[in-house]
Amino acid sequence: MNINPSKDRKAIRLQFTVEGARFSFSPLPGGKWDNKRDRQLVAAIATKIENDILAGNFDLSLERYRHKLSAAQNPLPEKASSRICWLELWDAWVASLDLPISTAADHYACVRAMIVKSENPPLDNIEWLQVSKLAASTFNRRLSMLRSCLLWAIDEGLAKANPLKKIRSRLTTEQERQLSDGKKTPFSDLEIQKILSHIDRFYPTYAPFVQFLLFSGVRTGEAVGLTWENVDLEKRLIFVKQSISRERGGYKKIQKNPKTRDSIRTLRMSDRVFALFGSIITENACGLIFKSPKGQIIDHGNFRTQCWKPTLSALGIPYRKPYATRHTLLSQALESGLSVPQVAQIAGHRDGKMILQHYGHVINQSQLPE
Structure with missing residues (x-):
């Protein structure tokens, strides 16, 4: 569902339908269509409504979506x-x-x-x-x-x-530096096998989500926001167009475009990603691909505390954030011989500068002469 602001004589209006009920209202008091910031604010409210509808948390009274002057x-x-x-x-x-x-x-x-x-x-x-x-x-x-x-x-x-x-x-400090470096350490092949096996056994609902994170290298929010409409199994393509993240210090889910314009990208599936989608697709599949155990949008905090942390702790694996799955895939890509521009395209960076900055140690590893 896409809810787009429309021009009104006196305000910016949102019109949409939820379960057969038609809604039409102006969420921003005094908002002007000619004011760029007003249009962006109403568009952000529209995104919040879309997320709440997806999550089953839509406020029928609309009070949650009426902007209060700050x-x-x-x-x-x-x-x-x-x-x-x-x-x-x-x-x-x-x-x-x-x-x-x-x-x-x-x-x-x-x-x-x-x-x-x-x-x-x-x-x-x-x-x-x-x-x-x-x-x-x-x-x-x-x-x-x-x-x-x-x-x-x-x-x-x-x-x-x-x-x-x-x-x-x-x-x-040296302690902060070591902690930061440790969080960016890629998972080894053995650690990956243990993680996938443990989650498949104890947290089966999250298993496809974790597999996709490890097999694709996309950002966590991009995986959360991936829909069946943005996957072409026939051509084996993934279109990364949006990201869903949680507001810092709160519980609102924010839908947004990926971090850079170049991040709105197309990824060609590997065999294991193609097999993953083939194993979970259902007839007339639509909407979000990966969902929480309750069938709603995956909440980053709940996933981390209820599945990710307990898994690493049970396996005795030093803790790294779920984002480390991205570091793991990108490191594997470089080690397999892909060029820096190719890996930058997978990562969604404008160029190879970030790849060289964060993964130069992988590229420039010296090997003892024969």
Whole structure:
């Protein structure tokens, strides 16, 4: 089901049918069709409705889908004032970026949550950031975002000084570096066999999903969002067009396009992927290919805690996130002799830079002379 916003004389309207019932409403008060951000926001609400219908969680009252005006839409003082606090400034800056809803729900939402948890301190208060117990990489990313926010505020005349100049980036500790490297370690062939065997025995509903992750190298959200309409068994092709992920810090599922335009890609099935689809396809198959034990959209958190973690723990395999299945396939592809551009195409990267950066050790492995 695709729900597309339509132009109305006074608003942007959504029209769709659920189980024979016709719905038509305007989710954004005062939304203008000529305003790009308003159209994007309504389109994001339409996506949420589509996801809820798929998951069987559709709100018949429509209240869940009516947008409430946020602090970002309220005007800030025209000139810098000590009365402006972090939350108002952050919301205004994020609104100015005109971000896709899925991007705004990622690290931007996490920074906002930090500010709210700190009870919205004034701009000259940076202690809430200094005492945060974040890994170096996460801290540095959020510090960079906050610096950009303040530079924008100074340019707009909303702030006079940048108190973040006093904060330095954090250095990655050896423990963090080892932990990060360990999470990216590909699974060995023996580990893969053990994982597949264990999940097939104890978590059979998730077995095809895990097989596909290990055999295809797609992102977890791309596997979750894959539909039968995007698979051509006759030509043995997979069309990766969307990804479904969970909002950080919440339980909303966000449907979005893959990370880059080039990521909307076509993959040719290997024999084992073709055999996998052949074993699970049913007559008149449609909609999502992989579902939870309750027949709904796979929830990343539930899959990780109910199936993935227990499996690795039971097998004595050092924990890696489900994303490590992607590292495993891409490493195998390089080891098998595929070129960097070919592997980049499989991964959905614009070019081979990311492949060389993350998998150069695989490509450049030295071999002792005969």
